[in-house]
Amino acid sequence: MDFLDFPDRLWLWAAALSYAVAFGLAVSSIVRRRQHSRTTLFVLVAVGFVLQTTGLYQRGMVMGGCPIGNKFEVVQFLVWSAIVLFLIVGPAFRLTLLGFFTSGLASVLTLVSLAASSWDSAHRSSLFSENPWIEFHAAIGMLSYGAFGLLAITSAMYVLQDYSLKRKRFTGIFRLLPSIVALEQAKIRLLLLGLTLLSLSLGIGYFYFLQDQDAVNPMKFASIGLTWTAYVMVLTLRQARLLRSNLLAWTCIVLFGLVLLTLDPVSRSGQEPSATTGTLSE
DSSP states (O other), rough: GGGGGGHHHHHHHHHHHHHHHHHHHHHHHHHTTTOOOOOHHHHHHHHHHHHHHHHHHHHHHHHHHHHSSHHHHHHHHHHHHHHHHHHHHHHTTTTTTHHHHHHHHHHHHHHHHHHGGGGSSOOOOOTTOOHHHHHHHHHHHHHHHHHHHHHHHHHHHHHHHHHHHHHHOOOOGGGGOHHHHHHHHHHHHHEEEEEEEHHHHHHHHHHHHHHGGGHHHHHOOOOHOOOOOOOHHHHHHTTTTOOHHHHHHHHHHHHHHHHTTTTHHHTTTTTOOSSSSOOOOO
């Protein structure tokens, strides 16, 4: 039996396990007050990425496009996007604990989406009408959400470091945190990266919206537009020095939480009871 014949959900469960093991080993090292191996964590996250890519690839082959047809697939693809960006830009940022928090977020979201069977609802077998530009628009949009996920993680690290400095606590996880300056620089870079990707996605989507307005789900377009507007406001207020330091970090964390809530209307655009594929692993 060809290994690619394994059910797609089996690959995704294996990926979630790999992310969870990476996070668990890092937690264990911190609790025992030992320096966790960044190489081991990076390798485990990379293995999880390969496993998740395989599972999503299988789904994509069945549905003939980017697998974001329901809430389950959207969450899985969002996690995949965050991991892609972590593997590419993470080493460049040189931020300790970024892999720790990223693996934690990835394991939680993947496990929750796999456990919530209702999220993996039936949807159309083809979401993009065989138009590669619309598929590119969707994929870039999800990559931008991955960047915003890393921004929220970096912001959480900033909040912890700020707390550590104010309370003069330098033991445990606090001793491993990057400097405030490094975290601030990473936040701005990730904010710009996420906005650039989302702007590109919106530009492509708006071009096709003008050509065929009936083909665009209004709720989906509105939710993505509101997300773009919110992050533009964050960047504008930060540049005007009206949103800085801890307040900026908390804003990015809360905003990403709200972004996760918008995934439901985004995923609903791919559902069509009259022409369904069912759960792909069946």
